[in-house]
Amino acid sequence: MTFFTELWDELLPVGRDAGSGGYRRYSWTEADAGCRAWAERTAAGLGMQAGYDGNGNLWAWWRPPGSAGPAVVTGSHLDSVPDGGAFDGPLGVISGFAAIGKLRAAGFRPARPVAVAAFTEEEGARFGVACLGSRLLTGAIDPDAARALRDAAGISLAGAMSAAGRDPALLGRDDELLASLGAYVELHVEQGSALAGLDAAVGVAEGIWAHGRWRLDFAGRADHAGTIRLADRRDPMLPYAKTVLAARQAAADLGGLATFGKVQAVPGGVNAISSAVHAWLDARAPDEATLLAVLDQVVDAATQASAAHQVRLSVSRESASPLVTFDPELAARLVGVLDREGITAPVLPTGAGHDAGVLAARLPAAMLFVRNPTGVSHSPAEHADLADCEAGVAALAAVLADLAGS
Numbered sequence: 001m002t003f004f005t006e007l008w009d010e011l012l013p014v015g016r017d018a019g020s021g022g023y024r025r026y027s028w029t030e031a032d033a034g035c036r037a038w039a040e041r042t043a044a045g046l047g048m049q050a051g052y053d054g055n056g057n058l059w060a061w062w063r064p065p066g067s068a069g070p071a072v073v074t075g076s077h078l079d080s081v082p083d084g085g086a087f088d089g090p091l092g093v094i095s096g097f098a099a100i101g102k103l104r105a106a107g108f109r110p111a112r113p114v115a116v117a118a119f120t121e122e123e124g125a126r127f128g129v130a131c132l133g134s135r136l137l138t139g140a141i142d143p144d145a146a147r148a149l150r151d152a153a154g155i156s157l158a159g160a161m162s163a164a165g166r167d168p169a170l171l172g173r174d175d176e177l178l179a180s181l182g183a184y185v186e187l188h189v190e191q192g193s194a195l196a197g198l199d200a201a202v203g204v205a206e207g208i209w210a211h212g213r214w215r216l217d218f219a220g221r222a223d224h225a226g227t228i229r230l231a232d233r234r235d236p237m238l239p240y241a242k243t244v245l246a247a248r249q250a251a252a253d254l255g256g257l258a259t260f261g262k263v264q265a266v267p268g269g270v271n272a273i274s275s276a277v278h279a280w281l282d283a284r285a286p287d288e289a290t291l292l293a294v295l296d297q298v299v300d301a302a303t304q305a306s307a308a309h310q311v312r313l314s315v316s317r318e319s320a321s322p323l324v325t326f327d328p329e330l331a332a333r334l335v336g337v338l339d340r341e342g343i344t345a346p347v348l349p350t351g352a353g354h355d356a357g358v359l360a361a362r363l364p365a366a367m368l369f370v371r372n373p374t375g376v377s378h379s380p381a382e383h384a385d386l387a388d389c390e391a392g393v394a395a396l397a398a399v400l401a402d403l404a405g406s
């Protein structure tokens, strides 16, 4: 058993649904508290000081006497999508601790402070805004707007944080913390199978596609499924269905991606026409112009289909992330460090969002990817082989040693 597998096995049962085998680690829930307790214990075991910033992001510090200057930070997130896999997020946090364990065992003493961070609500699975913790930290979202976000049960972020013992009044940009950071390197399971095709265990990120989330509300008229003539209906399901197909077509035509992964039919009776359909569009593209073109086509289709069925449509943006190109100098430095370790790391773009992409607006940021043999992610079937995870830890340790000096 290695330190990595020890940490992996400890975290594995937390927040796992016995039925699906997937994770339901939503922010500020019991499962989230279990993940945070695990991280605090792990940090303490390594002699690191764990604490929280005002946005609820966890920071575990390795600050041996004599270390000074801008900190080198690694980490990722511990929350999950509904029925997510074990790797998306936790692999980066576990690998961060495992890499520090490796460096300490080798007698390495960093010249600069080193931290492992776990950002809150990266997936936006509970409150709708992806990378919420890093957005708050960098000022990319207004703290009042964040406090007012509500989950599916109507609980606000402010209420959920208070119930978890955190003070939501502290939410917001933290320039002092950001000024103390020199670089952020996030290790993540690859959410695609490019590395498998290239026969490489580890890769380096080039950038992140532009992406965003939009909510579409189709308001119709509730009625009886067995008595109302087709011609007399105002059924919101019909324009919604047409919009799903239009989104697929727009993505295919324009070279982007568009997904409706969440939908609510209200009130949800089998024998009733819905009064409303609420649906969430996730759209992504290699550049912002293409993303906007995909969105335009989807909204046009939804508008036309809604008018044809006398359904009222409203569209609102829940989050948006511009195209990110990671610091080329830092990426090249990572490739060079790995090359010296005998690791050939291809440089890859990704369509997946990450806190590293948000932090890149404020400090040099980079990412390491670990091979995912099937490419499946956001699913209980997400996987990376242990040998590749260990290679990721070795790669991260080499990168941290290089950046934190000796």
Ligand code: GLV
Binding pocket: 122, 123, 130, 351, 352, 353, 354
């Ligand atoms: C996060 O995994 C995202 O890309 O939505």
Ligand code: MN
Binding pocket: 081, 088, 123, 378
């Ligand atoms: Mn994810």
Ligand code: MN
Binding pocket: 077, 088, 089, 122, 188, 353, 354
């Ligand atoms: Mn992730």
